[in-house]
Amino acid sequence: MKKILSSCLFAALVILFAAAFILNAQAAGMEKNISGSVTKLAYQQSGNTEEIRIYTSHANILRQFVLEPNSDCKNYRIGIEIADAVIQQNGAFDINQGSVYQIRYANKQNPQAASIVIETTKKPDYTIKPSGDGKYLSVILNGSVSGQPAQSPAPGATSGKPASTSSPATTVPASNSQGTGTLGPVSVTVQGNTCLVRFEGINLNTAFGNTGKKPAIELREKEKILQVTLPGQDSRFSEGFIPGNSVVYGVLVSYNKELNSTIIRIVFDDAVTYTHEISGSSSVLKINRGSSGNTGSTGNTGVTSPTTTPAPAATNPPQTGNDTSRSDSSRASVNASFSGNSVTITAASTSGYRIYTAGDPSRIVIEVPGTVLPGEKTMGSGALYQKAVLSQMNASTARIELYASELPQWTVDESATGLKVNLNRSGAANIQAGDGDDVALKLIGTNIVGKYRKYADKIIAENDVKNNAYAFMFPADLIDLGQGSVNINNALISTVTTLTTPSSSFLKIEKKDATKEFSIVEGSSSNELLIVAKSGSETPSKVPASNNTGIVGNINIRNPQSSARGKLVVLDAGHGGSDPGAEFSGYLEKDFNLDITLKLEAILKQKGIDVKMTRSTDVFVGLEERAEMANSWGADLFVSIHNNSMPEGMKGSMTFYYPTSYKGKTYARMILDNMYDKLNMGAMGSSGLRSANYVVLRQTKMPAVLVEVACMSHPDDLNLLKSEAFRQKTAEVLADSIIQILNQM
Numbered sequence: 001m002k003k004i005l006s007s008c009l010f011a012a013l014v015i016l017f018a019a020a021f022i023l024n025a026q027a028a029g030m031e032k033n034i035s036g037s038v039t040k041l042a043y044q045q046s047g048n049t050e051e052i053r054i055y056t057s058h059a060n061i062l063r064q065f066v067l068e069p070n071s072d073c074k075n076y077r078i079g080i081e082i083a084d085a086v087i088q089q090n091g092a093f094d095i096n097q098g099s100v101y102q103i104r105y106a107n108k109q110n111p112q113a114a115s116i117v118i119e120t121t122k123k124p125d126y127t128i129k130p131s132g133d134g135k136y137l138s139v140i141l142n143g144s145v146s147g148q149p150a151q152s153p154a155p156g157a158t159s160g161k162p163a164s165t166s167s168p169a170t171t172v173p174a175s176n177s178q179g180t181g182t183l184g185p186v187s188v189t190v191q192g193n194t195c196l197v198r199f200e201g202i203n204l205n206t207a208f209g210n211t212g213k214k215p216a217i218e219l220r221e222k223e224k225i226l227q228v229t230l231p232g233q234d235s236r237f238s239e240g241f242i243p244g245n246s247v248v249y250g251v252l253v254s255y256n257k258e259l260n261s262t263i264i265r266i267v268f269d270d271a272v273t274y275t276h277e278i279s280g281s282s283s284v285l286k287i288n289r290g291s292s293g294n295t296g297s298t299g300n301t302g303v304t305s306p307t308t309t310p311a312p313a314a315t316n317p318p319q320t321g322n323d324t325s326r327s328d329s330s331r332a333s334v335n336a337s338f339s340g341n342s343v344t345i346t347a348a349s350t351s352g353y354r355i356y357t358a359g360d361p362s363r364i365v366i367e368v369p370g371t372v373l374p375g376e377k378t379m380g381s382g383a384l385y386q387k388a389v390l391s392q393m394n395a396s397t398a399r400i401e402l403y404a405s406e407l408p409q410w411t412v413d414e415s416a417t418g419l420k421v422n423l424n425r426s427g428a429a430n431i432q433a434g435d436g437d438d439v440a441l442k443l444i445g446t447n448i449v450g451k452y453r454k455y456a457d458k459i460i461a462e463n464d465v466k467n468n469a470y471a472f473m474f475p476a477d478l479i480d481l482g483q484g485s486v487n488i489n490n491a492l493i494s495t496v497t498t499l500t501t502p503s504s505s506f507l508k509i510e511k512k513d514a515t516k517e518f519s520i521v522e523g524s525s526s527n528e529l530l531i532v533a534k535s536g537s538e539t540p541s542k543v544p545a546s547n548n549t550g551i552v553g554n555i556n557i558r559n560p561q562s563s564a565r566g567k568l569v570v571l572d573a574g575h576g577g578s579d580p581g582a583e584f585s586g587y588l589e590k591d592f593n594l595d596i597t598l599k600l601e602a603i604l605k606q607k608g609i610d611v612k613m614t615r616s617t618d619v620f621v622g623l624e625e626r627a628e629m630a631n632s633w634g635a636d637l638f639v640s641i642h643n644n645s646m647p648e649g650m651k652g653s654m655t656f657y658y659p660t661s662y663k664g665k666t667y668a669r670m671i672l673d674n675m676y677d678k679l680n681m682g683a684m685g686s687s688g689l690r691s692a693n694y695v696v697l698r699q700t701k702m703p704a705v706l707v708e709v710a711c712m713s714h715p716d717d718l719n720l721l722k723s724e725a726f727r728q729k730t731a732e733v734l735a736d737s738i739i740q741i742l743n744q745m
């Protein structure tokens with residue numbers, strides 16, 4: 001049953017997350033009232049598109065254009081001037097969603113116009129038209145959301161772009177017309193996401209002009225250029241540039257004297273594929289966004305299969321640069337200013353910066369190498385963080401830490417003068433960052449450990465190797481993870497996405513390392529669970545397959561053997577030899593203790609667990625000696641087995657831990673819970689879990705638990721202990737508990 005559910009999990013997740021993103025998109029509307037004859041700006045996402053509504057009764061577009069990124073502004077800008085409209089106060093409207101960074105509005109005179117600038121992180125492919133009711137102008141950004149989160153381009157990604165300024169258009173609607181143009185026989189047109197470059201009257205498969213040489217078509221993927229080389233010089237061509245669209249930046253035509261060739265360079269920013277077709281006597285290059293995996297250098301006959309797969313999004317920020325060799329005098333100072341939900345970091349250079357999360361406590365860390373802070377300081381809280389600390393991490397790196405118990409989502413804008421880190425409420429809930437070494441994440445909730453023990457067998461975990469992801473499905477009673485995405489960017493995971501339905505919460509982890517798998521362990525308080533990385537090199541268990549899905553019913557989401565192996569448990573059969581322990585009706589505690597402990601040893605060894613015994617026969621061993629044995633063997637866990645003598649009427653199991661040992665207490669509780677559940681020994685209720693200053697608990701250096709299996713003083717329990725079957729069942733429950741504990745270590 002569980003296996004079937006499990007194999008369906010990812011299919012269910014795909015559907016649910018898809019639904020969630022649509023819901024998110026619909027919910028992602030924002031608006032801002034402004035004064036004048038433009039009264040309001042509104043932004044919303046819907047599926048793949050974004051819409052900006054400019055509320056005005058004026059519909060005559062005076063001018064519209066697209067500006068490419070340049071040294072003043074790293075983003076694209078759509079400029080729209082609305083004739084006769086008036087804006088009374090200039091301003092800006094921060095969006096930071098989808099591909100839209102900000103919308104600015106300003107008044108212009110001579111002639112009178114409202115100027116609206118939409119700043120986008122991607123090359124825009126837009127249309128503008130009045131709404132049906134005439135209340136607003138609708139600017140639609142097509143396909144700007146799909147596959148590419150709003151993210152600043154990776155450093156260096158902007159180099160090599162043609163320096164285009166603007167391409168004015170005149171009428172409403174404008175459709176995609178900004179990508180069309182002609183330069184001699186070369187014309188560029190746009191059909192949806194396809195860019196067509198037509199060579200009028202030129203067949204690129206045949207010798208060109210009177211040179212006798214064939215043209216060459218070369219896809220230079222690294223340089224992101226599709227280059228057509230025409231031998232010789234053709235008077236029909238003039239040097240120049242045709243602006244492109246969202247697929248290509250544009251087409252450059254130039255004559256290279258040295259090569260005596262006319263070079264046509266089609267420049268793009270993402271991977272593209274192209275096909276070469278002959279239409280009449282003309283060659284047509286059909287260019288699509290995407291990567292074919294083809295080597296691309298296709299020569300005259302080059303035809304690569306077009307694909308619509310989007311190119312990968314911008315890569316992670318670069319790792320810390322090598323700035324340690326800088327002298328002090330060359331280190332630039334850095335400053336951070338906090339405003340609303342953003343932190344602006346100004347420095348001579350922020351190159352090589354890193355942003356990641358760290359745990360204990362949960363925080364976002366921004367490292368700027370090659371910089372020094374004027375002095376360490378702690379700033380107050382912002383809406384999405386409780387505290388900001390600026391410090392010098394080491395001689396060459398300054399650090400800004402934003403402490404946030406609920407991690408916000410963050411994006412980074414880079415500029416010539418520094419970085420702007422924008423924070424947004426993520427929508428994901430009850431998640432904190434882990435240390436990134438072993439702990440990938442923390443799940444937070446009141447008594448979540450208790451709930452975990454109750455619901456552990458309802459948790460489904462799934463490794464999606466193909467998509468480099470790992471997913472958990474939790475019952476809603478265990479945790480509410482909200483709905484959203486958070487960048488974690490520690491050594492283990494890049495991003496987590498959550499989704500909550502009335503019955504379940506889903507957690508999808510985007511892994512850094514495809515070989516990693518994750519599991520859940522109890523945290524250092526009853527209010528946290530840890531999601532930890534399992535080692536990728538673990539070998540399959542020696543246990544028969546039928547045992548693999550969990551021995552103890554309540555914690556079974558991973559192979560119980562995998563991390564228990566390689567750890568040593570020391571078993572301590574209480575009393576022995578001249579020390580009989582409790583004695584009732586001729587039965588001696590030492591004999592029950594030894595019998596149960598030997599049975600326990602046999603089960604653990606059969607399951608591949610390393611076990612050592614403080615005694616295996618009926619001999620006397622001192623208490624200090626027992627502790628010393630476990631210490632010298634380097635045990636990971638010490639479990640002492642006893643049976644009880646209690647006042648009349650009392651029966652059932654008890655477990656003991658050393659008073660200050662949190663782990664001891666956790667493990668004692670786990671064993672007791674299993675004794676209660678599996679052996680029906682719960683008569684003591686909550687008083688069954690106790691701390692005690694016993695020698696074997698105090699002097700052992702590892703977590704230690706002392707178990708009182710049953711009360712020999714009570715006739716019911718004594719009858720149980722007389723039963724071989726009960727002693728065997730007890731050993732099995734203890735073995736399962738020990739494996740469960742070793743798995744958590």
Ligand SMILES: [Zn+2]
Pocket residue numbers: 574575581582589642643
């Ligand atoms: Zn005892």
